[in-house]
Amino acid sequence: MQQYFHELAAFLDGSIKGSEQYKCWLQAEASDFVRFNKSAIRQPGHVRQVNLALDLIDGARHAGSMLTLSGDLTADKALLERNVADLRAQLPDLPEDPYLLVATEVNSTEHIVPSALPPTEQMVDEILGIAGGVDLVGFLASGPVWRGFANSYGQRNWHEVSSFNLDFSLYLARDKAVKTSYAGFVWDSAQFRAKFEDAKRQLALLGRDPVSLTPGNYRAYLTPAAVGELVSMFNWNGFSEKSLRTKQSALRRLRDDGVTLNPMITLCENTAEGLAPAFQAEGFLRPPRIALLEQGRLAGSIVNPRTAREYGIPANGGDADEQASTFDLAAGTLEQDRILAELGTGVFISNLWYLNYSDRANCRITGMTRFASFWVEDGAIKAPLNVMRFDDSLFRVFGDKLLGLTREREMLVDGDTYMNRGTNSALLPGALVRDFTFVL
Amino acid sequence: MPDSISALFKSLAPAVDFCSLRVVDETSEQITVRQDVLQPLTTTVDRGAMVTVIHRGGYGYAATSDLSAAGLKDAIARARRWAETGAGRSVVDYSKIALPRPSGSYRTPVGARRPDAVPRKELIELLMRESQSCRIDERIVDWYATLGRIASTQLYVTADGAEVRQEFSYLMPGLAVTAHDGNDTQTRSFGGQNNGTCRQGGMEILDQTGFIGAGRRVAGEALELLLAPNCPSGRMDVLLMPEQMMLQIHESIGHPLELDRILGDERNFAGTSFVTLDMFGSYRYGSELLNVTFDPTRDNEYATYRWDDDGQPAERAYIIRDGILERPLGGTISQARAGGIAGVANSRACSWNRPPIDRMANLNIEPGTSSLDDMVRSVERGVLMDTNVSWSIDDSRNKFQFGCERGRLIENGELKGVVKNPNYRGISASFWRSLKAVGNASTMDVMGTPFCGKGEPSQVIRVGHASPACLFADVDVFGGEA
Numbered sequence: 001m002q003q004y005f006h007e008l009a010a011f012l013d014g015s016i017k018g019s020e021q022y023k024c025w026l027q028a029e030a031s032d033f034v035r036f037n038k039s040a041i042r043q044p045g046h047v048r049q050v051n052l053a054l055d056l057i058d059g060a061r062h063a064g065s066m067l068t069l070s071g072d073l074t075a076d077k078a079l080l081e082r083n084v085a086d087l088r089a090q091l092p093d094l095p096e097d098p099y100l101l102v103a104t105e106v107n108s109t110e111h112i113v114p115s116a117l118p119p120t121e122q123m124v125d126e127i128l129g130i131a132g133g134v135d136l137v138g139f140l141a142s143g144p145v146w147r148g149f150a151n152s153y154g155q156r157n158w159h160e161v162s163s164f165n166l167d168f169s170l171y172l173a174r175d176k177a178v179k180t181s182y183a184g185f186v187w188d189s190a191q192f193r194a195k196f197e198d199a200k201r202q203l204a205l206l207g208r209d210p211v212s213l214t215p216g217n218y219r220a221y222l223t224p225a226a227v228g229e230l231v232s233m234f235n236w237n238g239f240s241e242k243s244l245r246t247k248q249s250a251l252r253r254l255r256d257d258g259v260t261l262n263p264m265i266t267l268c269e270n271t272a273e274g275l276a277p278a279f280q281a282e283g284f285l286r287p288p289r290i291a292l293l294e295q296g297r298l299a300g301s302i303v304n305p306r307t308a309r310e311y312g313i314p315a316n317g318g319d320a321d322e323q324a325s326t327f328d329l330a331a332g333t334l335e336q337d338r339i340l341a342e343l344g345t346g347v348f349i350s351n352l353w354y355l356n357y358s359d360r361a362n363c364r365i366t367g368m369t370r371f372a373s374f375w376v377e378d379g380a381i382k383a384p385l386n387v388m389r390f391d392d393s394l395f396r397v398f399g400d401k402l403l404g405l406t407r408e409r410e411m412l413v414d415g416d417t418y419m420n421r422g423t424n425s426a427l428l429p430g431a432l433v434r435d436f437t438f439v440l
Numbered sequence: 441m442p443d444s445i446s447a448l449f450k451s452l453a454p455a456v457d458f459c460s461l462r463v464v465d466e467t468s469e470q471i472t473v474r475q476d477v478l479q480p481l482t483t484t485v486d487r488g489a490m491v492t493v494i495h496r497g498g499y500g501y502a503a504t505s506d507l508s509a510a511g512l513k514d515a516i517a518r519a520r521r522w523a524e525t526g527a528g529r530s531v532v533d534y535s536k537i538a539l540p541r542p543s544g545s546y547r548t549p550v551g552a553r554r555p556d557a558v559p560r561k562e563l564i565e566l567l568m569r570e571s572q573s574c575r576i577d578e579r580i581v582d583w584y585a586t587l588g589r590i591a592s593t594q595l596y597v598t599a600d601g602a603e604v605r606q607e608f609s610y611l612m613p614g615l616a617v618t619a620h621d622g623n624d625t626q627t628r629s630f631g632g633q634n635n636g637t638c639r640q641g642g643m644e645i646l647d648q649t650g651f652i653g654a655g656r657r658v659a660g661e662a663l664e665l666l667l668a669p670n671c672p673s674g675r676m677d678v679l680l681m682p683e684q685m686m687l688q689i690h691e692s693i694g695h696p697l698e699l700d701r702i703l704g705d706e707r708n709f710a711g712t713s714f715v716t717l718d719m720f721g722s723y724r725y726g727s728e729l730l731n732v733t734f735d736p737t738r739d740n741e742y743a744t745y746r747w748d749d750d751g752q753p754a755e756r757a758y759i760i761r762d763g764i765l766e767r768p769l770g771g772t773i774s775q776a777r778a779g780g781i782a783g784v785a786n787s788r789a790c791s792w793n794r795p796p797i798d799r800m801a802n803l804n805i806e807p808g809t810s811s812l813d814d815m816v817r818s819v820e821r822g823v824l825m826d827t828n829v830s831w832s833i834d835d836s837r838n839k840f841q842f843g844c845e846r847g848r849l850i851e852n853g854e855l856k857g858v859v860k861n862p863n864y865r866g867i868s869a870s871f872w873r874s875l876k877a878v879g880n881a882s883t884m885d886v887m888g889t890p891f892c893g894k895g896e897p898s899q900v901i902r903v904g905h906a907s908p909a910c911l912f913a914d915v916d917v918f919g920g921e922a
Contacts, residue, residue: 031897033896033897035705035896037531037703037704037705037707038531038704040529040530040531041498041499041525041526041529041530041531042530042531042705043499043501043795043797044499044500044501044522044525044526045500045501045502045503045518045519045522045795046501046502046503046515046518046519046522047502047503047793047794047897048502048503048504048505048506048515049488049503049504049505049793050505053482055480062480063481063483064480064481064482064483065482065483065484065485066482066483066484066485066486067484067485068485068486068487068488068505069505070505070506070507070508070511071505071506071511072506072508072511075508083485086483090481090560093559093560093561093564094478094481094564095478095564097477097478097480098477099477100480121525124525128529135704137704137705137707137708138708138896139708139709139896139897141897167708167709167896168708169707169708171704171707174712174836175712175835175836177707179708246581246582246618246620247581247582247618247620247625248581248582248618248625248627252625253623257623306480353711353834353835354832354833354834354835355832356830356831356832356843357830357843358830358832358841358843358863358920359861359920359921360625361623361624361625361920361921362920362921364920364921366830366832366841367832368832368833368834368835368839370834370835387834387835387836387839389832389834389839389841389865391841393921416898417896417897417898418893418898418899418900419900439841439865440839440841440865440867440916
């Protein structure tokens with residue numbers, strides 16, 4: 001695929017005329033997808049797709065296309081030739097773009113993790129082999145993902161990773177289930193079996209009679225997965241520099257009104273230790289680390305090239321939507337194996353679900369508990385929890401309500417498969433909070 | 441789309457129980473002017489095909505963007521291999537399901553001008569005018585006008601001769617204005633901030649929806665919200681306008697009634713449902729005023745079609761009649777898995793690279809008899825809420841909390857002042873039973889969303905929701921923080 005991409009780029013090098021420049025961004029994958037329900041196969045299949053975003057630039061005018069390519073070089077060169085002509089014809093009708101910023105400094109990179117994956121059918125055999133007698137529902141994605149950038153200045157970037165992600169739940173009944181995942185680059189049968197057996201052990205706890213809480217404030221422990229749901233809301237324009245400047249960011253008050261979070265909160269975009277490419281779609285490199293929150297104070301933002309040009313500030317590798325791709329929340333001092341004792345009496349929240357802002361100006365969020373969440377008394381799990389709705393401000397949950405973060409952190413691999421397989425990840429601790437507000 | 445692809449596929453089709461080809465060829469463009477600056481313009485051309493094979497009881501698919509003979513041949517072999525892998529280990533014996541063998545064609549009715557025939561320059565100028573009309577005050581800090589246009593051709597072919605061709609034209613106008621002052625920021629939009637105004641048809645949609653000239657009105661309402669008090673808290677009546685009703689229908693009727701959720705397919709991702717198979721035919725979903733139809737035949741609605749992606753002919757059907765639950769939203773395969781329960785033609789895929797699953801298409805509330813004035817007059821204390829801005833619901837689709845852009849107090853039968861941050865929460869299983877009035881046809885609007893997410897692998901699909909204004913009693917209402 002890399003050779004194919006470089007040949008396409010060389011063809012584009014020869015296709016531009018006069019003062020024209022181009023940049024292009026390739027997203028491709030060859031994925032096996034297998035869906036399971038009730039420990040049987042629901043929908044298995046394969047998707048092979050190659051997409052190329054091409055931008056033809058002449059001075060301050062530019063026009064773009066997003067094409068599905070066949071992967072056949074001869075056919076795709078012919079398609080690109082027609083497309084370049086189309087884009088060239090558009091340019092005179094388009095106004096100059098005052099915020100166009102082009103990566104002219106050549107920064108070529110390459111990151112390749114060769115495939116060490118077994119045939120997907122082998123993974124399926126192991127999954128079905130172990131899942132007899134339980135109700136397993138879930139999804140396996142496996143195969144290579146490719147990202148590439150090229151421009152007429154000669155920059156070439158390549159990111160190629162073959163990975164798998166098995167995201168699954170074991171169900172006891174109705175909505176009572178344990179959710180877990182097993183992801184990586186090398187399928188280890190023993191590791192998979194250990195993950196599965198651990199989930200199965202937790203499932204036994206869900207057999208107890210569930211409790212429903214009266215709405216109110218409760219001491220709560222949030223696992224790294226639950227913390228991940230909260231932190232992911234910062235990606236709804238929270239750290240977007242454009243959103244901060246236009247007063248729409250939920251974190252605006254951290255910059256404008258002197259609001260601070262708990263000093264335990266130090267958050268960065270940690271590209272160096274993440275799974276996402278170290279370059280973005282317009283060819284700008286992401287720095288290894290961007291400080292976003294330092295000891296509770298806003299320390300930075302995500303800046304894409306347009307925002308940089310508009311406000312006269314440096315870009316830092318932000319994509320068009322100015323979202324972080326690799327959140328890293330600093331660890332605390334709570335020990336994971338003592339977390340029930342630290343919680344004492346309260347709610348153990350394994351997963352949160354369907355979050356949204358209920359009052360964005362005050363960073364107030366609502367959402368649901370989901371999967372294996374428990375009521376805990378005196379450091380011991382008493383009963384599974386019927387789902388509860390919370391509504392609370394992250395200014396408080398990560399502010400004066402935060403009691404501690406765990407020393408151990410989990411690497412959460414984003415299993416997103418909208419349009420294509422995602423490359424985001426997050427490194428997060430669990431969090432102990434007081435007075436977490438449930439409303440329904 | 442190559443004209444010869446149907447014949448090519450048939451010549452390559454293997455000797456299996458069932459084999460189909462679904463080709464999607466789609467050109468789309470989203471033109472956006474933000475703060476009077478044209479945003480980077482991208483024309484997307486997406487073209488590919490999915491082969492589905494059913495063999496020895498197993499089901500397999502393979503999607504490819506290589507539409508050559510070699511590409512199709514490879515996809516057929518991969519789909520067949522997956523079907524064989526699933527044989528005897530699948531949720532159902534797929535070979536026993538009688539899939540339709542449709543024939544025909546469909547084309548979106550379009551007025552005088554097809555969107556894909558309008559010069560780009562003309563659309564940019566139109567959006568620039570709307571954008572420029574938004575900045576009516578220094579407190580306006582951000583604004584945009586946008587227009588999406590899509591031309592999509594879809595071909596469905598079975599190896600044994602069925603063939604359907606459908607051509608769709610979509611238009612999605614949108615606009616939003618953000619105002620800021622002191623500690624507050626408020627955004628008001630035309631049809632919602634996620635393209636709630638989206639329909640099939642031609643350029644006539646801009647006139648039908650009132651898009652032209654909307655910029656100044658929306659900007660005025662954004663400023664109005666900045667000065668408004670927060671929505672009060674308490675239990676009271678809520679009058680929901682179509683721009684919020686679309687979301688209420690979508691989340692708390694549409695998703696819980698999807699048959700694949702009821703069968704458990706989505707439990708690891710989008711969730712399950714509080715609805716169970718035994719409820720169909722007898723369960724009281726709402727008050728007797730509630731009538732819900734699945735209607736993929738309504739010409740201008742966003743998810744209109746004549747056949748679904750498993751080839752089932754699309755027909756209008758009552759889902760809930762006089763408040764009683766009648767049938768689920770499930771296509772041919774789900775119906776068979778559920779013991780032959782009657783469903784609808786809603787097995788749909790977002791594109792060539794995702795397999796069909798149960799989706800809601802056009803799901804509408806039928807008009808009632810009340811005028812908007814009648815409904816307002818009947819309220820002693822309540823809030824009119826318009827245009828969704830926040831949505832959250834549990835994985836069984838029961839406990840929900842929704843927020844709107846704009847509210848107006850109703851006191852003693854009269855509309856009063858504007859309130860900001862209007863929110864309400866409830867439980868689906870009881871909320872629809874509190875429906876106490878349904879607006880007549882004059883209160884109807886045709887909305888939808890291009891962004892309904894679901895499935896593993898995940899899919900974002902187009903759905904439509906037409907609804908009148910509806911009045912609900914005794915709802916838990918609240919506003920933002922002071």
